[in-house]
Amino acid sequence: MSLIVQKFGGSSVKDAQRMRNVAGIIAETYLQGNDVLVVLSAQGDTTDDLIAKAEEINPHASKREMDMLLSTGEQVSVALCAMALEAMGLPCVSLAAWQVDIQSTGVHSDARIKRIGTERIQSELDQHRIVLVTGFQGVDRNGDVTTLGRGGSDTSAVALAAAFRADLCQIYTDVDGVYTADPRIVPNARKLDEISYDEMLELASQGAQVLHNRSVELAKKFRVNLEVVSSLERKPGTKVKEVTKVEKTNIAGVAKDTSIAQIALVGLQHDPGVAFQVFDLLSKHDINVDVILQSIGREDTKDITFTVHKKDLAETERILTEHKESLKFEHIETNEKMGKVSIVGAGLMSNCGVAAKMFEALYEAGINIQMINTSEIRVSVLLDEADVNKAVRAVHAKFFDEA
Ligand code: ADP
Ligand code: ASP
Ligand code: MG
Numbered sequence: 001m002s003l004i005v006q007k008f009g010g011s012s013v014k015d016a017q018r019m020r021n022v023a024g025i026i027a028e029t030y031l032q033g034n035d036v037l038v039v040l041s042a043q044g045d046t047t048d049d050l051i052a053k054a055e056e057i058n059p060h061a062s063k064r065e066m067d068m069l070l071s072t073g074e075q076v077s078v079a080l081c082a083m084a085l086e087a088m089g090l091p092c093v094s095l096a097a098w099q100v101d102i103q104s105t106g107v108h109s110d111a112r113i114k115r116i117g118t119e120r121i122q123s124e125l126d127q128h129r130i131v132l133v134t135g136f137q138g139v140d141r142n143g144d145v146t147t148l149g150r151g152g153s154d155t156s157a158v159a160l161a162a163a164f165r166a167d168l169c170q171i172y173t174d175v176d177g178v179y180t181a182d183p184r185i186v187p188n189a190r191k192l193d194e195i196s197y198d199e200m201l202e203l204a205s206q207g208a209q210v211l212h213n214r215s216v217e218l219a220k221k222f223r224v225n226l227e228v229v230s231s232l233e234r235k236p237g238t239k240v241k242e243v244t245k246v247e248k249t250n251i252a253g254v255a256k257d258t259s260i261a262q263i264a265l266v267g268l269q270h271d272p273g274v275a276f277q278v279f280d281l282l283s284k285h286d287i288n289v290d291v292i293l294q295s296i297g298r299e300d301t302k303d304i305t306f307t308v309h310k311k312d313l314a315e316t317e318r319i320l321t322e323h324k325e326s327l328k329f330e331h332i333e334t335n336e337k338m339g340k341v342s343i344v345g346a347g348l349m350s351n352c353g354v355a356a357k358m359f360e361a362l363y364e365a366g367i368n369i370q371m372i373n374t375s376e377i378r379v380s381v382l383l384d385e386a387d388v389n390k391a392v393r394a395v396h397a398k399f400f401d402e403a
Contacts, residue, residue, distance in 0.1 A: 002167040003125070004029055007039040007135065007157035011174040012231035013077050014044030022231060023084035025172065026130060030090060035125045037164065038132040039157040040081055042073025047150070063108035064144060067137075071097070071145045074134035074153070082132050092130040095120065097137040097145065102156070104138025104146045107286055111146035112214070113138050113155065116163040133160065154215035162222035169219070169226050170237075171211060176230035177238035178203070178210055180253040181396045185389050190400065192252065194239040199252040199344050202378045206342035207257030216240065250354055251345035254396045256388050260290070260338040261313040262370075264305040265320065267297055267330025277327060278304060278320070285319055287312045291340075291373040291382060301330070305371070307382065310336055338370070339388035341395060342380040355379045361398035367391050 006029065008022050022040075030036045042050075050069050054061050078094035085092040097104075101117030124131045135153025140146050148155050154171055161169035178200065179189040195203075197220035204213035210228060219226045219240060229237030268274050275294065282289055292306040308316050313336055320332060348354050358379055362369060367390065371382040383391060 001033055001035060003035040003037065003164055005037045005039065005157050005161040005164070005166045005169040007153055007169070007171050008041065008231055009153065009171075009173045010041045010044050010046065012172050013040055013081065016080075018231075019043075019077075019080055020084050022172070023081060023088060025231065026081075026085065027088055027090055030130050035128075036130045037121065037125070037160055037166065038078075038081065038130065039135045039153055039160060040074060040077040040132060041135050041153040042070075043077055043080075046073040046076070067108045067145050067147045070147050071134070071137045074136050078132040078134050085130055085132075090130060091128060092132060093124050094132040094134075095124075096134045097156075098139045098143075100133055102133075102138040102159075104140055104148070106140035106142065106144070106146060108144075108146050110149045110286070111138055111140065113148070113159045116159060118163055121160075121164070148214070149212070151209055151212040152214070154212035155218060158215040158218045158222075158224050158226065161224045161226075162218055167225065169224050171215075171226070171228045172231035173210065173228065174230070174232065175210060175228075176233055176235050177228050178208070178240070178253070180251075180400055181392055182208065182210075182256070185256070185392050186254075186396045188401075189253075189396065192238050193236070194241060194244045195252055196244045196346060197240060197242060198377060199244075199346055200240045202342070202344040202375065203253050203255045206255040206340065206344065206378065206380060207259075208253070208255040211240075250351060251343045251348060251399050253344055254392050254399070255342045255344065256392045257340040257342075258385050258388055259310050260307050260340050260382065260385075261310045261334065261336040262305060262307050262338045262382070263313070263316060263320070264303055264333040265327070265329045266303050266333060267301045268304060269328050270296070270300050270302045274302070274327075275304060281319060281323060281327075282308075282316060285315065287316055287319075291371055291380070293371055307338065307340075307371075337385040338382055339385040339391075340380050340382050341388060341391045342378050343395060343399070344378045346377050348377050348379065349374065357398055358395055361394045362391055365390055365394035367394070 082094040104111040135156040181189040201216040226240040
């Protein structure tokens, strides 16, 4: 007998018909003799709708109360799915994160799972029940619900798969696998049969929302057998694993991210410790900084330009302005209409022609690059948000259509 973790995303459970479809997939897996641990996201646009409701009441609601609100969406899903399984005569139980004992850090809206108590789920599985768990959430040391960041149900699923040493973790979604680019933007993107953890982690971190980046991080760390599959069609999906067949093309895919804001601190003193002061301050406020560029300004000053998530822009600006005197900068410039396009591929950096090819594609499309950032297996360019989709298409065509 195998233990299979199955996670279904919002579009897969958006209404009664889709919920019954999902119950059918779960039932089939269970009736084949497997133990089944199910993780669900909130139905359809529920999470966005809840955010809109909160904004109507208080646009500056605390993150704690936002988490209290957003975590309800997943509870609705697991209860409804359990009802669908009950209607099919199958033994099941739905559980919220606090009942399962999913322990998380206290960083509201961006928590991490620290530990999962296995007792309750194990006892339910031992009684041959299908167990349905709310994704996207944990409980911190004060007993408060914290959410894991948008798209975080994937991470709940992989964390459970790791905690129970599941034989397989299937992420069911509205696409039939991981593609060389978002098929909604590049209709002729190609489906990958398999992709390495490292490449998938970079793609996810650079905006390919098909998997939450921390889910891939955990899958790699605990060697979880991970698969992305469609809940709507029965076909083989994409396997995410340690080593993959070497593809002829040298990149795995193109990703985009439009959640980027740029901040420039202009006229900082050109002294040691300035960058430390700036980024230490932001890290103490749990603000994640992505691309950083330092340039020499006029006379004895320097400018530091960096990017943060759009949702953190106002807070970052507020914190820096509050510390203007101690940081000693002249002024702040911000731009919240930024985007990032990345190419990812193992072995990319050992082949510098690849980066040139990307820049050529952008040049031919008449797109201006603002900043460039690279890792061992990735090249990213920052550009105007308005150019992002055009850039993804141009870069994808360069690597995949001309191959
Ligand atoms: P779910 O609700 O199931 O979690 P998501 O909307 O979070 O689904 O993720 C699935 C979506 O990810 C797809 O509909 C697709 O538009 C998008 N996507 C972005 N990049 C990729 C990619 N490289 N391959 C497949 N899908 C991608
Ligand atoms: N419901 C949450 C969201 O919309 C979590 C998820 O879908 O994974 O972000
Ligand atoms: Mg998702």
